[in-house]
Structures are given as C-alpha cells and as structure tokens.
Amino acid sequence: MSASQPRPSIILCVPGMWSSRTELIEAIARSERGYLYAGQILMHAPTRQAFELEFHAHDPRMADAFRAAGPHWRDTPAMNAIGQHASVVYLIGPGGFRGDAHALMLAAAALLDAGGLGVKVESSGVAHSPDDWRALCTDIHLFSAHRAYVLYITGPQVYSCGMHNLGLRDAIIENAGTAAAVELLRVFTRYLVIESPTLLAGQTFSTENGAPVYRLHDDPGPDHGDNSLYTNPWGSWRLVPISMDRTTRWSGLRTAMRRLVS
Incomplete structure (x- = not known):
C-alpha cells in the first residue's frame, strides 16, 4: 500500500x-488478555496498541443482521443468543495492513472473553460465532485472517469482499458456475494473502497444470455505494478465462499457484 492511498x-x-x-469496563479488566477500557479507547497494555471502542444499547436489528451475515451458524444456540443481547460494542481500528488486522482480531477475542456473543465484520459483512472467532485467532499464523475477514458474493458475477481489510485487492469473475467460481476466488485470494505476489494486468494463472487459465485485468470492483465500508480502495482483479495454450510457458505466478494447491 503506497503512502498516497487511503487507509480503510x-x-x-x-x-x-x-x-x-x-x-463492560469491569469485565474487560477481569479478562486475562491484558486489555483496559477507558474513555472510548480499548488498549492492550503489554503492546500499547489502542483501538476505538463504542458502547451502544440493545439494537433490535442485531439478530437479523447476524443471521444474514452468518448463515453457516444460523440455527445454533450461539446465534440464538445474539437476540438476547443487552448492548453492542463497535471495535474500530486502521486496516490495510495484515498486522493491524491481526491485532483487531485479538482485541475482539478479548471482548468475547469479557462476555461478547459473536463478531460481525462490518467492513465486509461476515459474522462468526465466539468459538469460531477464537479458533481463527489461534490460527493467525496459518493465515486465518483470510477466513475471518473475507467472504464471497454470488450472482451474475462472483466476487470477494473484505480483502481491503488486509491491504489487498479483491477478485471478481463472471459466474459460469457458482461453486467453481467461489472456489477459484477462494484459492486466488488466499494465494494473495499467503504469497503477497507482485501482480500485473495481463498475467495469467491457473490453479494447476491442465486446469482453465485466466488472465488478470484491472477492475474497479463492485459499486457498493457511496461511503460503503465494503468498498476496496485498491479495486479488484478481474479473472477472465482464456483458451488453454499448452505450448505457452507457465509463468512464475502459475507455478506458484500449483505449489499452493498441491
């Protein structure tokens, strides 16, 4: 991310x-993760990392919002508990760098330990149960931030949402088969997180030798509306399928992708 680009x-x-x-202040102080809450600041005492924390009263829309953002745990006791919440907090910090995204994950885990009922990423639209979020925090070294922050939207086009939280472009493709398109984007965006490659428009890649080949194009990404938290300031990579040319030398990117999925 260059210094001239906005930081989401x-x-x-x-x-x-x-x-x-x-x-809430007392519950955070009793937890064992080393956080303190004063004014509107949640601070991790050992590292001095600080985030904004807003406290709000019960929100009657919250249960529906979590059900929409967390369909994979919709019919669970953990989801049912969201409807019984007494208050809501919003944890706010800078994105655009992996380290900051990790720090916010750990701060949210401290809020769960203090009595939180789940985590919804407002800057992408995915929600996680307490157990799942704690597991993601345990696996940060395995690039679990990708699962924590990123989801895939299906329709005439399939696209990722949330990569800007990690300082990366999203990805988009025409929907020629929803399940395959989602899996392709999942592998591609995970590759971006793990390998941090330098990509250029016009490069080609494939998930493995003999699989369909795609060319990368610059794309502004979906229009989420003015001032949307979902908007990626770096745009997206549009993946456009091209005919397989078996006489063409595999690029370094395609070779790296094969290593990733092998």
Whole structure:
C-alpha cells in the first residue's frame, strides 16, 4: 500500500450481555488478555496498541443482521443468543495492513472473553460465532485472517469482499458456475494473502497444470455505494478465462499457484 492511498477502517461489531458501560469496563479488566477500557479507547497494555471502542444499547436489528451475515451458524444456540443481547460494542481500528488486522482480531477475542456473543465484520459483512472467532485467532499464523475477514458474493458475477481489510485487492469473475467460481476466488485470494505476489494486468494463472487459465485485468470492483465500508480502495482483479495454450510457458505466478494447491 503506497503512502498516497487511503487507509480503510476495520469495524468489528460485538454484541454482549453488558447492562452498562461500567459493567463492560469491569469485565474487560477481569479478562486475562491484558486489555483496559477507558474513555472510548480499548488498549492492550503489554503492546500499547489502542483501538476505538463504542458502547451502544440493545439494537433490535442485531439478530437479523447476524443471521444474514452468518448463515453457516444460523440455527445454533450461539446465534440464538445474539437476540438476547443487552448492548453492542463497535471495535474500530486502521486496516490495510495484515498486522493491524491481526491485532483487531485479538482485541475482539478479548471482548468475547469479557462476555461478547459473536463478531460481525462490518467492513465486509461476515459474522462468526465466539468459538469460531477464537479458533481463527489461534490460527493467525496459518493465515486465518483470510477466513475471518473475507467472504464471497454470488450472482451474475462472483466476487470477494473484505480483502481491503488486509491491504489487498479483491477478485471478481463472471459466474459460469457458482461453486467453481467461489472456489477459484477462494484459492486466488488466499494465494494473495499467503504469497503477497507482485501482480500485473495481463498475467495469467491457473490453479494447476491442465486446469482453465485466466488472465488478470484491472477492475474497479463492485459499486457498493457511496461511503460503503465494503468498498476496496485498491479495486479488484478481474479473472477472465482464456483458451488453454499448452505450448505457452507457465509463468512464475502459475507455478506458484500449483505449489499452493498441491
């Protein structure tokens, strides 16, 4: 990310059973992750990392919002608990770098330990149960931030949303088969996170030798509307299928992709 590019914010929503801000302050102080809450700042005392933390009263829309953003755990006791929340906090910090995204994940885990009921990534639209979020935090070294922040939207086009939280472009493709398109984008965006490659428009790649080949094109990405938290300031890579030319030498990118999925 260049110095001239805007830095997006990461916003994480955590509903909880705290009846007051004072109760939240006390619950955070009792947790064992080393965080303190004062004013509107949540600070990790050992590292001095600080984030904005807003406290709000019960929100009657919260249960529906979590069900829409977390369909994979919709019919679980953890999801049902969201509807019983007493208050909601919003954890806000800078995105655009992997280290900052990781730090916010750990801060949200501290809020879960203090009585939070789940985590919804407002800057992409995916929600996670407490157990799943804690597991993602445990596996940060395995690039779990990709699963924490990124989801895939299906329709006439299939596209990723949330890569800007990590400082990377999203990806988009015409939908010629939803399941295959989602898997292609999942592999491609995970590759971006793991390898941090330098990509150029016009490069080609494939997930493995003999699989369909795609050419990369610059794309502004989907129009999420003015001031949307989903908007990626770096745009997207559009993946356009091309005919397989078996006489063409595989590029370094395609070779790296084969290593990733092998």
